[in-house]
Amino acid sequence: MEWLKQFCDDDYHLSYLREPLSLERQGRAGAVASDVRILVWVAGDSPFRAATKDEKKSLAHVLDLNVRRIGQTTAAALREWAGAPPVPADPTTCTQCAGTGKVKCDECSGTGEHECPHCEQDMTCEKCEGDGKMECPACDLGTVIEEAPPRRGRVQGQPFDMLRLAKALVHVEGACEVFLSVTPGVLFLRGGGWEIATANAWRDDDSVEHRGEIPLEVVATEDSPHV
Numbered sequence: 402m403e404w405l406k407q408f409c410d411d412d413y414h415l416s417y418l419r420e421p422l423s424l425e426r427q428g429r430a431g432a433v434a435s436d437v438r439i440l441v442w443v444a445g446d447s448p449f450r451a452a453t454k455d456e457k458k459s460l461a462h463v464l465d466l467n468v469r470r471i472g473q474t475t476a477a478a479l480r481e482w483a484g485a486p487p488v489p490a491d492p493t494t495c496t497q498c499a500g501t502g503k504v505k506c507d508e509c510s511g512t513g514e515h516e517c518p519h520c521e522q523d524m525t526c527e528k529c530e531g532d533g534k535m536e537c538p539a540c541d542l543g544t545v546i547e548e549a550p551p552r553r554g555r556v557q558g559q560p561f562d563m564l565r566l567a568k569a570l571v572h573v574e575g576a577c578e579v580f581l582s583v584t585p586g587v588l589f590l591r592g593g594g595w596e597i598a599t600a601n602a603w604r605d606d607d608s609v610e611h612r613g614e615i616p617l618e619v620v621a622t623e624d625s626p627h628v
Contacts, residue, residue, distance in 0.1 A: 503537060
């Protein structure tokens with residue numbers, strides 16, 4: 402289950418989005434991970450800490466939304482639709498800071514000082530603390546990793562991010578049911594021992610790769626809670 406960690410956000414202010422959690426679903430042990438844009442739950446023995454009562458309540462806002470079933474498909478068909486998972490690019494040296502991770506402070510123009518607005522005397526720049534340099538906004542410690550170009554797929558006309566979905570689909574198998582939230586915006590996939598929820602990409606344009614409509618085998622329209 403260590404692969405679930407790729408769907409967390411280490412910098413997010415909510416604890417349940419920074420690490421995978423153990424979470425029981427319908428009497429089955431399992432683990433869940435989310436970075437807001439995608440949520441993945443898989444059944445099995447989990448090595449992660451148990452979700453607290455408040456964390457369970459927050460996760461239920463997504464896992465138990467009202468949805469309508471639109472059909473069924475297979476993980477294999479979804480993988481073909483979503484395309485291959487993005488391959489991490491090799492880091493390159495940042496051209497803005499020449500790999501140093503630092504650039505000239507834009508507050509003091511690199512002098513480390515600026516004029517006090519009250520007494521007109523020179524004072525240490527608060528932004529760079531007198532160093533004259535600040536962290537480069539274009540990189541991470543001097544290196545840049547280019548993100549994979551956007552990839553979209555459509556579900557009843559709504560665009561969804563295929564890159565995150567592709568990363569999750571390589572870890573699941575079998576047939577699954579497909580749902581859309583009653584309030585537009587969330588796609589649910591529920592298989593045997595796994596669930597994936599992913600948010601609508603909202604913005605879409607002709608410059609991104611499009612994978613077409615989701616492949617469905619059977620279409621139904623009933624509304625039901627996602628359980």
